[in-house]
Amino acid sequence: MTDDVRRLVVDRLTKSFPRPGREQPPRHVLDAVSFTAEPGEFVSVIGPSGCGKSTIFTMLAGLDVPDSGSVTVGADLAIAGRCAYMPQKDLLFPWRTILDNTILGLQVQGVPAAEARLRAAELFPTFGLSGFEDARPSQLSGGMRQRAALLRTVVQNRDLLLLDEPFGALDSLTRTEMQSWLQSVWQRYRWTVLMITHDIREAIYLSDRVIVLSARPATVVREALVELPRPRELAVLTSPEFVALEEDLRAVLHDEARRALAEQTDPGPTISH
Template sequence: MSEKLAFSDVSFSYGTQPLLRRFHLTVNQGEFVSLIGPSGIGKSTLFQLTAGLLQPDEGTIRLDGVPSGERLGRVGYMPQRDMLMAWRTVAENAALPLEIQGVPRKAALERVRAELPRFGLDSWAEAYPSQLSGGMRQRVSFLRAMLTGADLLLLDEPFSALDGITRMDMQEWLLDMWQQTGTTLLLITHDIDEAILMADRVVVLLDSPITRAVELPVPIPRPREAVCRNHSSFLALREQVWALLRRQKDPLMGRYA
């Protein structure tokens, strides 16, 4: 399996506050990896470094095996909030990255409409965000991220604002879409069950600044459904992740991520 993303000896600080110190992480092409760790440890900073919004103080970040300081625009991003524009329809919102790339508006909309059925949105092309459920809005957000053309997508707690039933439905939908597309996915979550259900590996970020990551393979065969949460291997891995997180209690908030 070829390397898609790699952090090698990466250090980064905000001013005098170090967040990463000689950090290593490798993600392979087509892999689904979950990142989990205490609030404020630096998970979103990892995403900003990956996307090229920030540059490391030391070390290298490789894309497709090549050290790259020019990552901006080469990585897709799906934020926690869908960030859809209220005045644009579903098709127009999804077409935005194509328009930014210089694709003529008519051609961009034709490309979007060809993709809408796969995302369960073919009947909603002309709807506005206010007319959509939370789950449907996130589908539009994922389609928009896919249309950047990047085959590495960063998902920053994309389902955290959804109700429990919708969240479980969206988890299964995303797994299905991932298996169809073969895209490399990196997911930030605070939900241990979600981290295990979705990923090939769960990466638990430890220490502050982050100096190490405990990588735990998920031994549950695919395809997966919500019922997998009852498997003994799932329960054992959940306890293993929780045991690691218990040691990372936030001394200010008195709670765990």
């Protein structure tokens, strides 16, 4: 399969949602959002809280449709069948074993359970889950549950992985360990990854590029290339290049947060009588 066939293109994506009450105008969430993800590239999307990051993902996953604009992988508009989506919560079924949790996506695709178990079991050593095939989710740590959720995502063998705050619910130490682990596994398999995160450091540490969204209605206000060598050790977090990029992106986000706050508190024009 050529690279062009696997290239993600988000082109002028626009979306609004109705509000309660007939007199309320629709809430404009996305305003002509455009960006790309090249095959094998790790791209992170950051932006102010509530700006519409997860709305983009629901459309990429085929769970909603834009008002205008398009999302394609190559020339294929039917992108939902080419993405695997990992939400923030692991959503493991407590009554299923870990192995049977990891095959859910394959079963939805119609893969027989026996074949799905064989395909998933092959990845358990890579994901640090060997010996836990028959365990229940309650017997796993938070980091192990997230690894199981990611295994469930990647075993589907889709062109694009959508990771929505995959480590947001973890404590700081576990989160750092998971970031290092994800980097090493990604370098081995070179999946095309699009990740939402609120953590600027996480975005820079893991990514080839960082897309910065404005306050709602979101549009792309910055696209930063991360030119740090791989593999990246944790020491890179204190390097001058890393710190400079982190400060730059933080300043952009602060400007957008201030703009959003100003618009919320603006009483509008004064009418003279």
